[in-house]
Amino acid sequence: MAMRVKIGLGSCGMAAGARQTQTALDEALAAAGSTLRSERTGCIGLCFAEPLVEVVDAESGQNWFYGRVDAAAAARIATEHVLGGQVQEDLLLTPDELHFLQSQQRIALRNCGVIDPENIEHYIERGGYQALRQAVCDLTPEQIIDTVKISGLRGRGGAGFPTWFKWDACRKAEGDIKYVICNADEGDPGAFMDRSVLESDPYSVLEGMAIAARAIGSSQGVIYVRAEYPLSIHRLELAMQAARERGFLGQNIFGSGWDFDIYIKAGAGAFVCGEETALLASLEGERGMPRLKPPFPAQKGFWQRPSNINNVETFANVAWIINNGGEAFAAMGTETSKGTKVFALAGKIKRGGLVEVPMGITLREVIFDIGGGIKGDGEFKAVQMGGPSGGCIPASLLDTPVDYESISQTGAIMGSGGMIIMDEGTCMVDMARFFLDFTQKESCGKCIHCRIGTKRMLEILERITRGEGKPGDVELLQDLGRQIQAGSLCGLGASAPNPALSTIRYFADEYRAHIEEHKCPSHSCRPLLQYHIKPEKCRGCSLCARKCPVGAISGELREVFVIDMGKCIKCGNCAASCRFDAVEVL
Amino acid sequence: MTNIAAEIDLQPLESVLAAYAAKPGSLITILQQTQEIYGYLPRPALAEISRATGIAPAKVLGVASFYTQFRLEPVGRYLIMLCQGTACHVNGAESISAVISEELGIADGQTTADGLFTLKHVACLGCCSLAPAMMINGEVYGNLTANSVRQVLHDLAAKEAE
Ligand SMILES: Cc1cc2nc3c(=O)[nH]c(=O)nc-3n(C[C@H](O)[C@H](O)[C@H](O)COP(=O)(O)O)c2cc1C
Ligand code: FES
Numbered sequence: 162m163a164m165r166v167k168i169g170l171g172s173c174g175m176a177a178g179a180r181q182t183q184t185a186l187d188e189a190l191a192a193a194g195s196t197l198r199s200e201r202t203g204c205i206g207l208c209f210a211e212p213l214v215e216v217v218d219a220e221s222g223q224n225w226f227y228g229r230v231d232a233a234a235a236a237r238i239a240t241e242h243v244l245g246g247q248v249q250e251d252l253l254l255t256p257d258e259l260h261f262l263q264s265q266q267r268i269a270l271r272n273c274g275v276i277d278p279e280n281i282e283h284y285i286e287r288g289g290y291q292a293l294r295q296a297v298c299d300l301t302p303e304q305i306i307d308t309v310k311i312s313g314l315r316g317r318g319g320a321g322f323p324t325w326f327k328w329d330a331c332r333k334a335e336g337d338i339k340y341v342i343c344n345a346d347e348g349d350p351g352a353f354m355d356r357s358v359l360e361s362d363p364y365s366v367l368e369g370m371a372i373a374a375r376a377i378g379s380s381q382g383v384i385y386v387r388a389e390y391p392l393s394i395h396r397l398e399l400a401m402q403a404a405r406e407r408g409f410l411g412q413n414i415f416g417s418g419w420d421f422d423i424y425i426k427a428g429a430g431a432f433v434c435g436e437e438t439a440l441l442a443s444l445e446g447e448r449g450m451p452r453l454k455p456p457f458p459a460q461k462g463f464w465q466r467p468s469n470i471n472n473v474e475t476f477a478n479v480a481w482i483i484n485n486g487g488e489a490f491a492a493m494g495t496e497t498s499k500g501t502k503v504f505a506l507a508g509k510i511k512r513g514g515l516v517e518v519p520m521g522i523t524l525r526e527v528i529f530d531i532g533g534g535i536k537g538d539g540e541f542k543a544v545q546m547g548g549p550s551g552g553c554i555p556a557s558l559l560d561t562p563v564d565y566e567s568i569s570q571t572g573a574i575m576g577s578g579g580m581i582i583m584d585e586g587t588c589m590v591d592m593a594r595f596f597l598d599f600t601q602k603e604s605c606g607k608c609i610h611c612r613i614g615t616k617r618m619l620e621i622l623e624r625i626t627r628g629e630g631k632p633g634d635v636e637l638l639q640d641l642g643r644q645i646q647a648g649s650l651c652g653l654g655a656s657a658p659n660p661a662l663s664t665i666r667y668f669a670d671e672y673r674a675h676i677e678e679h680k681c682p683s684h685s686c687r688p689l690l691q692y693h694i695k696p697e698k699c700r701g702c703s704l705c706a707r708k709c710p711v712g713a714i715s716g717e718l719r720e721v722f723v724i725d726m727g728k729c730i731k732c733g734n735c736a737a738s739c740r741f742d743a744v745e746v747l
Numbered sequence: 748m749t750n751i752a753a754e755i756d757l758q759p760l761e762s763v764l765a766a767y768a769a770k771p772g773s774l775i776t777i778l779q780q781t782q783e784i785y786g787y788l789p790r791p792a793l794a795e796i797s798r799a800t801g802i803a804p805a806k807v808l809g810v811a812s813f814y815t816q817f818r819l820e821p822v823g824r825y826l827i828m829l830c831q832g833t834a835c836h837v838n839g840a841e842s843i844s845a846v847i848s849e850e851l852g853i854a855d856g857q858t859t860a861d862g863l864f865t866l867k868h869v870a871c872l873g874c875c876s877l878a879p880a881m882m883i884n885g886e887v888y889g890n891l892t893a894n895s896v897r898q899v900l901h902d903l904a905a906k907e908a909e
Pocket of ligand 1: 344651
């Protein structure tokens with residue numbers, strides 16, 4: 162029986178210990194005298210079960226997924242299953258966990274976790290570069306753009322702008338030199354699909370860029386990657402080198418006389434550089450500050466030349482669309498949002514990871530059916546979408562379909578597809594404070610409304626979460642928010658108030674509790690907490706008093722202890738240490 | 748005042764400048780490679796970059812201070828990049844930060860007296876499903892707990908003591 166054994170080696174897998182797992186697998190195979198070794202793949206998206214090992218029967222194609230594989234489990238899988246043919250049932254993913262994978266429809270992620278990202282042959286075996294060949298040899302630029310138009314593909318970087326329209330504009334723009342730029346800045350803290358695609362299948366992004374370049378009439382591509390993604394940069398470089406060696410990049414591609422090459426620019430850490438005009442400034446070595454549009458990048462972009470900027474995931478869809486036809490892509494999704502979308506599930510979710518599903522399925526299906534619902538025994542409270550530019554969607558709207566328009570109606574945005582799931586332990590006022598803190602720090606400072614307005618909103622939110630909120634604060638936040646939206650030049654400022662405005666819209670009660678009663682219903686804002694020892698439960702063991710770092714608890718042994726709230730620093734040690742559940746948090 | 752310039756060897760910078768100084772739009776790349784060499788951006792190096800590229804010193808500093816990746820002060824041997832992204836925030840990054848501060852006696856942006864550790868809060872590392880997460884010298888650690896963080900710090904310190 163010919164077996165293959167694959168191990169997921171993305172950043173997330175390695176953080177979970179996949180390299181040790183790999184070593185253990187290979188050592189066990191070698192010790193048993195086998196010449197077989199494990200194969201590297203990227204991330205298949207089952208991040209909750211990393212390190213992940215897949216055993217494949219090369220003849221029948223049958224496969225088995227093992228999750229949370231530590232060194233000992235790896236050795237057992239190697240000797241018992243890979244060599245011995247005995248499936249290790251107790252280590253397999255459960256059917257529920259596998260459902261996470263089976264309920265997906267993978268286009269952008271079609272090769273992720275399947276191919277070796279450092280071996281171009283794997284990509285070619287799975288149909289790689291056929292689309293580019295077709296685009297170069299058989300299709301006119303107009304036909305390429307037409308196919309993308311039929312597909313209905315919209316930008317996956319946040320704004321959802323029709324991709325064909327930008328390509329067409331750039332194609333028609335006048336200029337001898339044109340640029341194709343890939344936005345891999347992935348700024349939304351909590352989204353990681355671009356990282357995963359770059360680490361797991363860099364080829365599909367390169368091929369998508371080349372097809373775009375062919376359509377537009379460009380010979381130079383640039384990828385702007387976040388500095389925090391060193392593995393993405395490494396694998397892109399290897400992939401580009403391999404593509405050059407095989408003539409998929411470089412001069413005279415497929416004998417057509419057309420040249421196209423790509424280079425990488427590493428970002429230097431600034432959220433605003435994800436905005437396309439700021440990205441262009443950064444590419445030119447400047448401070449990454451956005452500018453007014455028009456002129457749009459399609460007219461005047463990189464070095465004032467016509468440029469087309471697309472997101473990583475947008476490009477990753479392109480080769481599939483050329484291979485399968487625009488209609489096949491448009492057959493999935495909704496009226497206005499075609500195809501599939503990748504979502505990154507994180508936060509208080511049972512099964513966190515990446516899922517790609519047709520547009521139009523509901524939030525409930527994504528979060529509960531695929532993601533397994535809330536981790537632990539908490540209750541679902543809200544899902545945050547769109548990061549610092551988005552908002553929190555409450556439980557009452559869980560049946561909202563995921564498409565650009567429906568999500569926008571809730572006050573959140575589709576954004577890049579990050580979903581942070583929150584339970585009742587997450588305070589919505591604190592979430593608003595968290596995001597305003599982020600945007601306030603990341604504002605480039607060009608627009609007064611954004612620079613100072615976000616600071617003022619943050620100060621008000623900090624006051625409220627400290628228990629110093631005042632009547633009228635909510636109205637002030639709303640008023641400020643509207644002004645910042647109107648007075649900011651780029652999307653950062655224009656959307657910065659969203660996290661506050663959307664939580665006010667759906668969780669007004671929590672704001673009221675903080676401001677009027679000085680209480681945090683989620684027990685998360687520390688300064689608002691009150692600790693109290695319930696006399697009927699206290700046994701007078703003195704443990705809490707001994708654990709208190711500031712001596713705020715006193716009492717006689719075997720009598721009821723009391724907390725001096727004047728001294729209490731709200732560290733929570735007493736509640737955590739009490740064995741009789743006598744300390745209540747109010 | 749001590750003459751810092753005398754302590755900084757500008758020699759290794761020369762090959763970087765030779766490769767990029769004349770190329771338009773390369774300032775960020777030059778700064779990144781300079782930081783690779785020195786671990787931070789020493790003032791004398793910035794002055795040299797300005798001289799070689801013809802970019803005004805104020806602009807060089809302006810770009811260096813705009814981006815969070817660039818450091819104008821030296822950092823410790825281990826740079827702890829602690830994620831403060833949304834997923835990590837929701838999963839208790841704040842208490843992890845408190846544990847690190849307590850263990851090492853440093854706050855965000857500071858370096859331990861022995862020059863071993865620097866703590867830096869960063870936005871998302873892209874390992875959100877393993878939140879809370881941190882990256883130390885390129886290596887990601889996920890699913891952090893108070894105990895696992897202490898363990899990592901102890902292990903690194905012990906490795907250095909050897
Ligand atoms: C503040 C801000 C941050 C952004 N960050 C990103 C990002 O990290 N990645 C991205 O692809 N687009 C980002 N965008 C959107 C880009 O400006 C641009 O619309 C996108 O790259 C276009 O590609 P697409 O049409 O394929 O989506 C951001 C926009 C704003 C206003
Ligand atoms: S939010 Fe911490 S790794 Fe993404």
